[in-house]
Amino acid sequence: MSKEQLHEIVSEMREELQGLSDYIYENPELGLNEYKSSQAHVDLLRKHGFDVEYPYLGFDTAFKATFDSGKEGPTVAYLSEYDALPGIGHGCGHNMLGTVDTGAGIALSKVVGEVGGRVVVLGTPAEETDGVKVDMANVDTFDDVDVALCTHPSDQNLMSNVSLAMEALEFEFFGKTAHAAGAPWEGINALDAAINMFNMVNAGRQQLRPDARVHGIIVEGGVAANIIPEYTRVQFYVRSLDINYLQKVKDMVIRSAEAASSAAGTTMKFRNFEKTYYNMITNQKLSDTYNANAADLGIEMIDAGEDLSGSIDMGNVSQVVPSIHSYYEITDGVPTAGHTVEFREATRTEFGYKAMMRTVEILARTGFDVITKPELLAEINEEFNKIEKVN
Ligand SMILES: [Zn+2]
Ligand SMILES: [Zn+2]
Incomplete structure (x- = not known):
C-alpha cells in the first residue's frame, strides 16, 4: 500500500463530495442549527462504514464518527465545520470546509484496514459564534486522538500558523x-x-x-x-x-x-458573553508533513508569518493535541475576502471543486504518513510536549 493509491480512492469520491458541498451550500444553517448539514455528513460517513455518535456531547448538530481498522496504530482526526453566516449563507465556505475534512476521513478509512490505526471525523458546530471545538477540547474527545487536522478554504494556500x-x-x-x-x-x-x-x-x-x-x-x-x-x-x-x-x-x-x-x-x-478561544499552536512537524504532501500535488504553500489576525476555535484543540489549521485557495488567483458573496460563489466553481478534491487528497496523505511512519509521530509528540500551553 502506498499513499499514491489514495489518488484513485479520492478521485472516485468527486461526485459524492461535490454533492455534499452543494447540498450544504443550498441549505445554509446558522451555528447550532445545522440540522440538515450535520445529518448529510453523518449519512455519508455511515454509508462508508463509520460508527457515528450523533448528537454528540449534548449538541444536536455535533457528531463523532469513528472508523476503527481493529489493528494497532495511531488515530487521525479530521474536524468538519458546516455553519453558515446570517444573510449571506456560506460566505465563509464552510460547505466546502466540512466536505473536505469529512472526505479526507473517508478516503483514509479505505486504507487503514491494511496499514492499521483509526480515523475520527468530528462534526464541530458553530465555528462562527460559539465554537463547539472548545467544548470538545475541554472534555475527553481528543484523549484517544494522536493528531487533529482542519483546513479552511481561502484565496491563498497558506501554511498553518497562529491565531489570536x-x-x-x-x-x-x-x-x-x-x-x-x-x-x-x-x-x-x-x-x-x-x-x-x-x-x-x-x-x-x-x-x-x-x-x-x-x-x-x-x-x-x-x-x-x-x-x-x-x-x-x-x-x-x-x-x-x-x-x-x-x-x-x-x-x-x-x-x-x-x-x-x-x-x-x-x-x-x-x-x-461567549466562549474563550485559545491561540492556535501549529505543530510544525505535522504542518511540514502537510506542506510536503501539498508540494507533491503541485501546491506551494505560502508562509504568511504571524499576519493572520482572526481567532478560531481550533486554537483550543491545538492546546490538547498536535494540530494544524491550514488554508487552500479556491478563488483562481482573484483576491477575495471571506464573509462575502464572492467567496461563497467560489465554492461552486470548477476551480473550487478541483482545489477541494486536491485538498482531500493532501489531508488523507498526511494522515497516511502519520499512521505509517512511527518516527514522524514520535517527532510530532516530542514537539507537542515542549510547547508552552495554557497555564
Ligand atoms: Zn470559516
Ligand atoms: Zn468565518
Whole structure:
C-alpha cells in the first residue's frame, strides 16, 4: 500500500463530495442549527462504514464518527465545520470546509484496514459564534486522538500558523435615573461609567504589546437624552497571540471598568458573553508533513508569518493535541475576502471543486504518513510536549 493509491480512492469520491458541498451550500444553517448539514455528513460517513455518535456531547448538530481498522496504530482526526453566516449563507465556505475534512476521513478509512490505526471525523458546530471545538477540547474527545487536522478554504494556500486568543467580556453599570435638567444632581450616571471606561481602555492601550487587540461597543447607553441613564452595557473583545498574555490585557480592561464605575458612583458587573478561544499552536512537524504532501500535488504553500489576525476555535484543540489549521485557495488567483458573496460563489466553481478534491487528497496523505511512519509521530509528540500551553 502506498499513499499514491489514495489518488484513485479520492478521485472516485468527486461526485459524492461535490454533492455534499452543494447540498450544504443550498441549505445554509446558522451555528447550532445545522440540522440538515450535520445529518448529510453523518449519512455519508455511515454509508462508508463509520460508527457515528450523533448528537454528540449534548449538541444536536455535533457528531463523532469513528472508523476503527481493529489493528494497532495511531488515530487521525479530521474536524468538519458546516455553519453558515446570517444573510449571506456560506460566505465563509464552510460547505466546502466540512466536505473536505469529512472526505479526507473517508478516503483514509479505505486504507487503514491494511496499514492499521483509526480515523475520527468530528462534526464541530458553530465555528462562527460559539465554537463547539472548545467544548470538545475541554472534555475527553481528543484523549484517544494522536493528531487533529482542519483546513479552511481561502484565496491563498497558506501554511498553518497562529491565531489570536480571544475573550468576550460584557460589563454592566448600574446608576440612578433623574431628570437631566430638573434635578441632575439626584442621578447616578451609568453612561459616564461607560464613557470613562472607554477612555481608560484607550489610554491603557499604550502599554500593550503590538499583538494585543481590544475593541468594544456600547450596547445600551441610556433611553432618552433627558433622563440620566441608570443602566448601560458594553461589550469588548480582547485578543493576543497567547492566552497567558491575554490575561494581562483582560486585567487592564477590568481595572478600567472598576475605576470608571468608581468615579461615576455606579456599581458594576461583568461576565464572559461567549466562549474563550485559545491561540492556535501549529505543530510544525505535522504542518511540514502537510506542506510536503501539498508540494507533491503541485501546491506551494505560502508562509504568511504571524499576519493572520482572526481567532478560531481550533486554537483550543491545538492546546490538547498536535494540530494544524491550514488554508487552500479556491478563488483562481482573484483576491477575495471571506464573509462575502464572492467567496461563497467560489465554492461552486470548477476551480473550487478541483482545489477541494486536491485538498482531500493532501489531508488523507498526511494522515497516511502519520499512521505509517512511527518516527514522524514520535517527532510530532516530542514537539507537542515542549510547547508552552495554557497555564
Ligand atoms: Zn470559516
Ligand atoms: Zn468565518
